[in-house]
Amino acid sequence: MSAPGGSGSDPTVQPVPASVVERVDAADTTLQDPRWAVLSLGSNLGNRLETLQGAVDALEDTPGVRVKAVSPVYETEPWGVEPGSQPSYFNAVVLLRTTLPPASLLERAHAVEEAFHRVREERWGARTLDVDIVAYADVLSDDPVLVLPHPRAHERAFVLAPWNDVDPAAELPGRGPVARLLAGVPRDGVAPRADLELQLPE
Ligand SMILES: Nc1ncnc2c1ncn2[C@@H]1O[C@H](COP(=O)(O)OP(=O)(O)OP(=O)(O)O)[C@@H](O)[C@H]1O
Numbered sequence: 001m002s003a004p005g006g007s008g009s010d011p012t013v014q015p016v017p018a019s020v021v022e023r024v025d026a027a028d029t030t031l032q033d034p035r036w037a038v039l040s041l042g043s044n045l046g047n048r049l050e051t052l053q054g055a056v057d058a059l060e061d062t063p064g065v066r067v068k069a070v071s072p073v074y075e076t077e078p079w080g081v082e083p084g085s086q087p088s089y090f091n092a093v094v095l096l097r098t099t100l101p102p103a104s105l106l107e108r109a110h111a112v113e114e115a116f117h118r119v120r121e122e123r124w125g126a127r128t129l130d131v132d133i134v135a136y137a138d139v140l141s142d143d144p145v146l147v148l149p150h151p152r153a154h155e156r157a158f159v160l161a162p163w164n165d166v167d168p169a170a171e172l173p174g175r176g177p178v179a180r181l182l183a184g185v186p187r188d189g190v191a192p193r194a195d196l197e198l199q200l201p202e
């Protein structure tokens with residue numbers, strides 16, 4: 001076969017402009033095979049709502065990523081640290097379709113964190129933005145660079161509650177239904193902020 005846009009050797013075949021090839025390819029979802037991914041967003045420094053919205057928008061602006069749903073916003077007590085030692089978090093969950101492989105999605109998640117001046121000092125330290133990959137399709141991985149599903153997602157109400165809101169039938173690969181996991185974890189200090197809303201990018 002001739003290269004896209006090339007004339008080849010068959011005189012009856014007209015060259016196909018590269019722009020047409022691009023459009024046809026873009027419409028062919030089987031070619032791109034997008035996968036589901038679930039991301040958790042958290043912020044407990046700066047303008048928390050603005051930062052979460054900025055992260056949603058930056059994810060949507062990523063080639064190969066489409067944001068399909070955004071959860072309600074929760075205000076949550078910091079998990080895993082001394083009570084009262086950090087400001088409360090805003091947390092939300094984002095559902096994506098993506099053609100990026102998991103490692104590229106993680107790279108992009110880190111780039112988005114950096115764009116919002118995330119500083120890594122101590123484990124579970126306060127941060128302007130945290131973007132974690134909760135699950136990527138049904139992929140299971142114990143590579144420490146990217147553990148899938150996220151190794152602590154199943155015990156975090158600040159992940160499970162917003163995920164359950166936006167997809168009540170969701171399953172955490174290898175762990176079971178999100179609704180059942182949520183029923184089994186403490187929910188105190190995890191409160192919906194019905195007065196706040198993240199916008200799904202247009
Ligand atoms: N599913 C995952 N999502 C995001 N990062 C992951 C994941 N699995 C492993 N990591 C690795 O964890 C490292 C530390 O991530 P990060 O600083 O966001 O941790 P944390 O948010 O403080 O804590 P936690 O992992 O408990 O949410 C990252 O550099 C990344 O390589």
Ligand SMILES: Nc1nc2c(c(=O)[nH]1)N=C(CO)CN2
Pocket residue numbers: 041042043076077078079080089091124130132158
């Ligand atoms: N409430 C809350 N606590 C946390 C969070 C978070 O997003 N929300 N993220 C952490 C590290 O990922 C550690 N602790």
